Amino acid sequence: MKQSGWRGSEDLWLDEAYKMLVESGVESVKVMPLAKALNMSRTSFYWHFEHREALLNALIQRWEKKNTGNLISQTERYAESISEAVLNLFDCWINPDLFDARMDFAIRNWAQQAPDLKKTLEHTDQERINAIRAMFTRFDFSEEQADTRAHTVYYTQIGYISMMVEEPLSRRLKRIPAYIETFTGSYPTESEIARFESRHQSRITKQSG
Structure with a gap:
């Protein structure tokens, strides 16, 4: 009824x-x-x-506000080192409240058949990369280094999303220090890793429980 x-x-x-x-x-x-x-x-x-198109536009706006808005905010958070700054960004990959990977995947699929959305997606990707590049630049990386590292960080995560990679959180967390070293050239300190893991302790406990 x-x-x-x-x-x-x-x-x-x-x-x-x-x-x-x-x-x-x-x-x-x-x-x-x-x-x-x-x-x-x-x-x-x-x-x-007003019509279905208005609903679809609202979905796109929700995606932009949540995923792109939060990603940029994370790159701008205070950090004492580039390792800590990248760990702030990595919060997006661990916390779906900050970055919705499922929606990003759905939007990318949708964009393959919607030229206007594809242009929006291309602009959005560049906006995110620019924010990551600026993060590296703040820690005195050259423009060339910042650009290359920003693309590497971003394309790695988009690869995870596009390939629909599913792995235990514990396994991914073990790789985090090596990822940081690969992306930044320096290994994170124990305290930096501890602070990062403490932010996600509830998810770690839930998955291991």
């Missing part, structure tokens, strides 16, 4: 559209399936969005 007198909220419709996007791709994000999943009428959708 459809719910009457309640149209939901914009976030409610967006949340359901997000689920469909990451699970089945953009082709599945349609008004009728959304209404059915939420047990609401089709007309309730139009109370919040």
Whole structure:
């Protein structure tokens, strides 16, 4: 039975559209399936969005705000060393509340059939790389070194996302110090690693439990 007198909220419709996007791709994000999943009428959708395209644009904006916005913020966080700065960035790869890898993957797939989104994605990738480059530059790397290292850091993570790599968090954490050395040329200190791991202790405990 459809719910009457309640149209939901914009976030409610967006949340359901997000689920469909990451699970089945953009082709599945349609008004009728959304209404059915939420047990609401089709007309309730139009109370919040003018049309399907408006909903899709809202999904893109959510992705940009969360993934790109948080990534840039992490590169700008205070750090006493380049190792600590990269570990701040690595928070994005460990904490899905900061960076949603599933949505990034879905957006990249969607962009293959949407020229305008592909242009947005290219701009977004460059914006993220620029932020990582600026992070290296702050620690006195040359422009050439900062550019190369920024691309290496970013493309490595995008490779993880594009290949849908799944590995235990404990295994990835063991690689973190060597990754830092590879990307920065210096090995992180024990205290830097300890602070990083403490930020993610709840996830480590949950996965090992």
